[in-house]
Amino acid sequence: MTFAIEDVMTARPRVLALGEPTHGEDVLLEVRNELFRRLVERDGFRTIAIESDCLMGLVADDYVTAGKVSLDEAMERGFSHEFGRSAANRELLRWLRAYNDGRPAAEQVHFAGFDGPLEISHAASPRQALTELHAYLAARVDATLLPCTAETLDRLLGADDRWANPATMMDPSQSIGRTPEARDLRLLADDLAALLDSQAPDLRDDDRARLHARTATGLLRYHYWLADTSPGRLPWLLSVRASVMAANLLALAGTGPVMAFAHNSHLQRVRSSMRLGDIPLQWWSAGAIVEAQLGAGYAYLAMALGTIHHRGVGTPPPDTIEGLLYARPDDRFLVDPGTLGRPVPRVSPWFGYAPLDPAHLPSIDGIVFVKDSGGA
Structure with a gap:
C-alpha cells in the first residue's frame, strides 16, 4: 500500500x-x-x-x-x-x-x-481526574489559593461505584449527577481548572495537569446530564462526549x-x-x-x-x-x-x-x- x-x-x-x-x-x-x-x-x-x-x-x-x-x-x-x-x-x-x-x-x-x-454502559467517577489535579496544584501553589482540601473532595466524591452505576444510562433517577455533592464538585472542578490556568507562567508544559482538568470538568458535566429527564438528555450526552474528544x-x-x-x-x-x-x-x-x-x-x-x-x-x-x-x-x-x-x-x-x-x-x-x- x-x-x-x-x-x-x-x-x-x-x-x-x-x-x-x-x-x-x-x-x-x-x-x-x-x-x-x-x-x-x-x-x-x-x-x-x-x-x-x-x-x-x-x-x-x-x-x-x-x-x-x-x-x-x-x-x-x-x-x-x-x-x-x-x-x-x-x-x-x-x-x-x-x-x-x-x-x-x-x-x-x-x-x-x-x-x-x-x-457505552456508564461513565467513570471523576475521582482520579479531580484528586490528581488537586495534588498537582497543592504541591506547587500557595495553599491559601486552593478552593478545597483533599479531604473535602474525598467526602463529596463518596463511593466510586455510585458514579459508575450502569443503571444510570437508561434510568436518570439512578444518577447522582445532580445531587448537592455533585453540584459542589462541579464548582470546585471549575475553580481548580481556573487556578491551573491562572498559574500558567509558573506551571508551563504540564500537559497532564491540563488533561486532568479537562477530564474532571467534562466528566462532571456528563454526569449532570445523565441525571436529566428532559428530551435534551441524549443529545447533550452525545455532545458532551464529542466536546471532550475535541x-x-x-x-x-x-x-x-x-x-x-x-x-x-x-x-x-x-x-x-x-x-x-x-x-x-x-x-x-x-x-x-x-x-x-x-x-x-x-x-x-x-x-x-x-x-x-x-x-x-x-x-x-x-x-x-x-x-x-x-x-x-x-x-x-x-x-x-x-x-x-x-x-x-x-x-x-x-x-x-x-x-x-x-x-x-x-x-x-x-x-x-x-x-x-x-x-x-
Missing part, C-alpha cells in the same frame, strides 16, 4: 483523522499502524491518538516513552473499550517503544487516548501533528446521527468541532471495508462506494472520493458496521479501502 499526505492534500495538517467503519477488525488497525509509521518517518508526526480513555492512555504512553510499565501492563491498563485485547494495538505499542528507544524526549513519538473515561485532540495538536483514529462517526465533518429505538439523534462530531477551530489544519480520511464474512457482510453491491472499490484489483489502497461518481448507499446486514454514505463524499479528503476483514 502506498501513502503520502500529498496524495490527497497539499499541506501537512495539524490533525489527520482516520475513521473506521466498525470496531474490532484488526486488519483496519494494521493499516492504521502502517499509515502512522509512514507519517512519523516521512511527515514528522509525533502523536497517535485513538478512541480510548484519555487517562488510561497515560499508562500506555508511559510504556512507549520511558518503559515505566511493562507491555503487558500497558495493554491491560492503557486501553478502554476492550481495545487492549487487540494484537494490532499491541504491535503499535511495541513499535512505538522501539522507535523511541535511545531518542531524546523532544524527538519521541507519543500514544494518547482522546475519549473521556466513558463506556478538546483533547486540540490540546494534542498544540504539541505537533497528530493522527487521530476512531469510528467515522466521531471524525466526520458532517453531522453524525443514530437512532436509539424510535428516537433519531444528531450531533456534531469531535472532528467537526476540531475543524471549526483548525480549518485547513484538519484533514479526514475515511476507511471503507468490502466484506466482513464472519459478521454476515458479504460482497458489496457493485453500484455502492464499497462495490466500486471492491472491483479494483488491489486489496488496500487510498483513493480520491471525487473519482467515484454517484454511487448508491449500501445497507449493512449487521448493526455494528456502517458503510460510507455517498452524501458524505464531498466532505472526505480521501478513502482508505480494505477489501476484506479477514476476521474469524
